[in-house]
Amino acid sequence: MKLMEDRILREGRVLSGNILKVGSFLNQQMDIELFEKMADEFWRLFGDCGVTKILTIEASGIGIACITGQRFKCPVVFAKKNRSSNVSGDVFSSRVHSYTHNKDYDIIVPKEYLNTSDRVLIIDDFLANGTALNGLIGIVRASGACIVGAGIAIEKAFQPGGDMIRKQGIRVESLARIKSMSESDGIEFC
């Protein structure tokens, strides 16, 4: 999606440790007009898949997922990151490793919000190592619902997450796929 690539080139900042800062339009500050264009594109890609529910993860995925949910006219559910150690029986949960904080945590969704008749589109802002997306896939599988695919804003294609998820047979569509990035040489797309 050229609009997304252009915006990344204009406002994204590459920091050390493979971090891409896009907080001015995608994360802590959200450009809703851009989100509408992203939602249009997700609708073009997945609009004929009979999606009944959109699943994302707090916090940065929620805005994109809600605007996308408008197009699909379906509810949006977000997984919570559970920082306490105990997970109750009335939730689907999945263990996720955070490379940023180098620790594991659980993500949880109450069982009542996903069921076997659901066709789920997963939406998230970033795909890098794929740990969060893998966790969301685990939750959908545990619920018995069908995974239609994953719509991602920015994929760091030089990290292994995208390949790993696609090898599981899951359709992953990313609006911008970064081939390489560095503080000195800038950003190159696939």
Place this chain on the structure above:
Amino acid sequence: MKLMEDRILREGRVLSGNILKVGSFLNQQMDIELFEKMADEFWRLFGDCGVTKILTIEASGIGIACITGQRFKCPVVFAKKNRSSNVSGDVFSSRVHSYTHNKDYDIIVPKEYLNTSDRVLIIDDFLANGTALNGLIGIVRASGACIVGAGIAIEKAFQPGGDMIRKQGIRVESLARIKSMSESDGIEFC
């Protein structure tokens, strides 16, 4: 807003400790069609106030704020809850007391996302003791921006937050105001 009151009566569950569970349509699962009606109402109330930015707090406020941001055609910023102890100099921060977890935490917004020419509408899902809203107000004040007001989905009017904030001269508009609620007697609106 009758639609909101009806929905609370139909799906809300009152739990002990003054907790109202509305996770099926307002929090962890989000009814985007309802959010659109809420956004229409916020637009009716604040549409002539020259809003340039919407501010909310992660995570449950983000969805409502983004759909509202569509109506106002302005960016949406969310404050992050900072769990680490140090706050850097390039953010506006405010100390918030959580009654749920009985501890203090900081909420933060990077300075680049709020400036003196902004006219800010604060959006959040709940108003009870007013600690989160007060924190958001503190951040807007620190930035030098103008606070247009606060749009709240559900106000627990039997708790002191709403009165406290209105006494500061800040316009607070809540789509549903709960006068009383209990497990045995149900929910009564103002």
